[in-house]
Amino acid sequence: MSTQAANSDIAALSYEQAREELVAVVAQLEAxxxxxxxxxxxxxxxxALAARCxxxxxxxxxxxxxxxxxESE
Numbered sequence: 149m150s151t152q153a154a155n156s157d158i159a160a161l162s163y164e165q166a167r168e169e170l171v172a173v174v175a176q177l178e179a180x181x182x183x184x185x186x187x188x189x190x191x192x193x194x195x196a197l198a199a200r201c202x203x204x205x206x207x208x209x210x211x212x213x214x215x216x217x218x219e220s221e
Contacts, residue, residue: 155196163204170197 158166173194177187 155193158193158196158200161197161200163201163208166197166200166204170194170201173197 161169173190176182177190177194182190
């Protein structure tokens with residue numbers, strides 16, 4: 149299975165779900181018990197999870213900016 153296919157579920161995660169899984173991935177990497185191949189897979193998943201969290205935060209920022217913008221008449 150390719151990394152892209154393995155990480156395809158990430159797009160459906162909420163911010164909170166992605167953040168919680170990212171924390172778990174970091175903990176697994178910090179534990180150092182994984183093989184090199186497992187560590188690479190975890191790293192790639194962590195990168196994808198971090199990108200998902202960033203996308204959620206950018207979306208939230210855009211919504212806040214839109215709500216604060218004065219309405220044009």
